[in-house]
Amino acid sequence: xxxxxxxxxxxxxxxxxxxxxxxxxxxxxxxxxxxxxxxxxxxxxxxxxxxxxxxxxxxxxxxxxxxxxxxxxxxxxxxxxxxxxxxxxxxxxxxxxxxxxxxxxxxxxxxxxxxxxxxxxxxxxxxxxxxxxxxxxxxxxxxxxxxxxxxxxxxxxxxxxxxxxxxxxxxxxxxxxxxxxxxxxxxxxxxxxxxxxxxxxxxxxxxxxxxxxxxxxxxxxxxxxxxxxxxxxxxxxxxxxxx
Amino acid sequence: xxxxxxxxxxxxxxxxxxxxxxxxxxxxxxxxxxxxxxxxxxxxxxxxxxxxxxxxxxxxxxxxxxxxxxxxxxxxxxxxxxxxxxxxxxxxxxxxxxxxxxxxxxxxxxxxxxxxxxxxxxxxxxxxxxxxxxxxxxxxxxxxxxxxxxxxxxxxxxxxxxxxxxxxxxxxxxxxxxxxxxxxxxxxxxxxxxxxxxxxxxxxxxxxxxxxxxxxxxxxxxxxxxxxxxxxxxxxxxxxxxx
Numbered sequence: 001x002x003x004x005x006x007x008x009x010x011x012x013x014x015x016x017x018x019x020x021x022x023x024x025x026x027x028x029x030x031x032x033x034x035x036x037x038x039x040x041x042x043x044x045x046x047x048x049x050x051x052x053x054x055x056x057x058x059x060x061x062x063x064x065x066x067x068x069x070x071x072x073x074x075x076x077x078x079x080x081x082x083x084x085x086x087x088x089x090x091x092x093x094x095x096x097x098x099x100x101x102x103x104x105x106x107x108x109x110x111x112x113x114x115x116x117x118x119x120x121x122x123x124x125x126x127x128x129x130x131x132x133x134x135x136x137x138x139x140x141x142x143x144x145x146x147x148x149x150x151x152x153x154x155x156x157x158x159x160x161x162x163x164x165x166x167x168x169x170x171x172x173x174x175x176x177x178x179x180x181x182x183x184x185x186x187x188x189x190x191x192x193x194x195x196x197x198x199x200x201x202x203x204x205x206x207x208x209x210x211x212x213x214x215x216x217x218x219x220x221x222x223x224x225x226x227x228x229x230x231x232x233x234x235x236x237x238x239x240x241x242x243x
Numbered sequence: 244x245x246x247x248x249x250x251x252x253x254x255x256x257x258x259x260x261x262x263x264x265x266x267x268x269x270x271x272x273x274x275x276x277x278x279x280x281x282x283x284x285x286x287x288x289x290x291x292x293x294x295x296x297x298x299x300x301x302x303x304x305x306x307x308x309x310x311x312x313x314x315x316x317x318x319x320x321x322x323x324x325x326x327x328x329x330x331x332x333x334x335x336x337x338x339x340x341x342x343x344x345x346x347x348x349x350x351x352x353x354x355x356x357x358x359x360x361x362x363x364x365x366x367x368x369x370x371x372x373x374x375x376x377x378x379x380x381x382x383x384x385x386x387x388x389x390x391x392x393x394x395x396x397x398x399x400x401x402x403x404x405x406x407x408x409x410x411x412x413x414x415x416x417x418x419x420x421x422x423x424x425x426x427x428x429x430x431x432x433x434x435x436x437x438x439x440x441x442x443x444x445x446x447x448x449x450x451x452x453x454x455x456x457x458x459x460x461x462x463x464x465x466x467x468x469x470x471x472x473x474x475x476x477x478x479x480x481x482x483x484x485x486x
Contacts, residue, residue, distance in 0.1 A: 008358075010261065011352075014262060015261065015262045015263035015266070016261050016262070016263060016352065017261060017262055018253065018258065018259050018260060018261055018262075018354060019257060019258045019259070019260055019261075019262070019265070020258040020259060022262070023258070082354070082358045082361075083362075084358055084361040084362050084366060084367075084368050084369075085357075085358060085361070085368045085369075085372075086368075086369060086370070086482070087366075087369070089361075089362075089365070089366035089369070090365075090366035090369035090479050090480060090481060090482055091482060092366075093365060093366055093474070093477055093479050094479065094481070097474060097475070107361075107362040107365075107366065108362065109254075109259065109354050109358040109359050109361070109362040109439070110354060110358070111261060111325070111352045111353060111354055112355070112358060114328075115251075115325045115327055115328060115352040115353070115355060116352050118325075118327040118328070118332075118350075118352070119326075119327050119332075119350040119351065119352040122332070122333075122336060122350075123327060123330075123332035123333035123335075123336055123350065124327075125325075125327050125328045125329075126327075126328075126329060126330070126332070126333035127329070127376075127382070128373070128374060128375045128376060128382075128387075128390050129328075129373070129374055130371070130372070130373045130374075130394070130397075130399060131371060131372055131373075131374070132371045132399075133370075133371060137483070138482050138483030139370070139371075139483065143398070144371075146396075146397055147371050147397040147398075147399055149397075150393040150394065150396050150397030150399070151373070151393065151397070153389075153393050154373075154389055154390040154392075154393030154394070155386070155390075156373060156375075156390060156393070196352070231336070231340060232340070234336055236333050236336050236337065237333060238333060238337070239329075239333055239334060239381050240380070240381030240382065
């Protein structure tokens with residue numbers, strides 16, 4: 001029976017891949033994924049048989065992966081971060097079901113962008129947090145902002161994935177305005193671009209200044225809770241409320 | 244100058260460690276951490292110089308680690324999961340600051356329990372989610388439950404860390420009751436015990452039945468959002484609200 005691994009290879013640097021992700025990719029007959037991800041892996045595993053598809057063709061990419069596995073191949077469907085967090089794992093299960101594919105599917109977890117970004121900033125995720133994507137491709141805008149509001153009410157740390165795109169330039173600012181209903185403008189905010197991969201860059205700003213920050217689609221934004229502070233260039237959320 | 248790495252070694256199996264975590268542990272002069280974690284690593288790296296401390300002595304453990312680094316040693320302070328999510332990274336920065344330690348500190352991110360548990364269950368974390376610890380050691384009970392309520396309002400998937408302890412037996416039930424203000428009792432809930440390590444076990448139940456589930460301190464509980472469903476024993480949250 002063919003086997004399809006859905007592999008998260010972490011933020012992008014080889015060093016942040018898990019042993020299992022490396023083994024699965026090394027042993028796969030076919031490695032498939034979005035072109036950008038495939039190009040990252042080609043550097044580390046140049047001799048593999050790759051099948052790359054451009055962005056926005058996710059269902060087709062999954063169908064291709066399932067078809068390969070149905071030919072009794074071992075297939076690694078790769079994506080950055082953790083394939084189980086906003087990743088391809090869900091669509092793969094759905095597509096395999098629709099195709100009535102008699103294959104084995106296994107998800108290989110990886111280091112997600114929130115973890116990678118937090119490690120660069122210091123220790124912002126020491127307490128309860130919400131992970132919210134600002135992409136409105138699949139989620140109504142109002143629901144996204146409602147979630148930001150709920151996270152604000154609950155004084156949760158907030159990790160914003162996909163904070164900005166060319167078309168979507170002001171959602172971060174809107175999210176900041178909502179969070180400032182509950183948190184001071186001085187609340188620390190960390191921005192990490194290309195966390196854990198080449199050209200990594202980061203800065204720490206505040207909720208009040210977030211609208212002026214340099215953010216793009218390769219960035220993750222972490223907004224502290226009411227206890228978060230910065231010291232010596234590190235963003236730290238203390239663990240307890242009663243320490 | 245001494246160097247202190249705060250290393251998350253992932254769920255516990257060697258295969259889920261990152262290359263960097265393995266390298267750092269291999270090259271450290273001293274590996275320190277809570278006894279349970281040290282015992283896991285001793286199996287994989289038997290010849291290291293270990294310094295273990297029992298639970299509940301976290302500040303002391305951090306002081307020891309910082310002291311070792313101040314002797315120009317390379318120290319790996321280890322914990323399971325991601326050291327940056329409810330981990331030791333924050334306390335280490337705080338303790339090093341208090342001790343005026345002139346050492347370099349680096350956090351090595353790992354696969355957090357939410358990712359490990361999700362990979363076992365299927366694909367429950369394909370959409371926005373909140374990570375909430377039910378431990379009230381450091382957080383007032385009312386704030387914990389307020390966060391559960393906010394996550395419920397926002398229709399976020401909810402990952403509950405530390406769902407139960409010997410003293411704290413009914414918080415999961417209380418959380419389920421709060422979430423049922425917003426979600427149907429049929430909402431799928433996944434429970435994973437020892438995710439990604441020896442003796443891993445999992446089951447899928449519902450929000451309405453959660454109070455009868457077998458849960459302990461080694462478990463992670465993932466409550467689906469309004470879109471989550473189960474199929475062929477997998478718990479899946481579809482990616483979009485408009486697919």
